[in-house]
Amino acid sequence: MAKNPYVLNRRNVAIPDSPHGVDLDNEVIEGNLYGIESKIDGDLNMMDAQIGGSVSLNDSEIHGAAYLKGIKVETLYSENLKVEQTLTLENAEFKEADLECIEIGGSLNLSDICAESVSLIGAGIKYNLYLDKSNLEFLYLDDAAVGNLYLDGAKIEYVNYDELMCSSYSISDTTQIPDDFRQYLESNFERVK
Helix, strand or coil: CCCCCCCCCCCCEECCCECCCEECCCCEECCCEECCCCEEECCEECCCCEECCEEECCCCEEECCEECCCCECCEEECCCCEECCCEECCCCECCEEECCCCEECCCEECCCCEEEEEECCCCEEEEEEECCCCEEEEEECCCCEEEEEECCCCEEEEEECCCCEEEEEECCCCCECCHHHHHHHHHHCEECC
């Protein structure tokens, strides 16, 4: 049961439980968006939304897909988020994303993002993790389990990857990742083109 059953005020918005999905495409919210412990039966649509503060989706369940492509937000908090299908954050703009212990039944798309840090510690992603053409200062993949990891054209300065598991990985000539992470991938997983 969501702890956010109503709109708090004009600056801050809460996502209540929803039997039909949530549509916030292109919305502008001056403050924060709360979706803590929300249960959404359907898709969460927030493409190109502009959030002045943070988005909190901690401990929420989305029985569908979550489309946050192009979202602009300061910080994304989504610890223990469960998404039945795919979570798309492609072209999103944020300072940091806390996606620790998320469970994604499809793929997670973080392509073309520019951020200080993304934490996927303990994440479970059934199919693909896309980080193509992303620019990150810090990426935390400790204890993450990923189907396939795509890093084509990515630029990542620091990566923590203790106990990372994946089926395969893809990098290109333009991929810039730390040498120790590259060696870990090469030594432990199959490279696909």
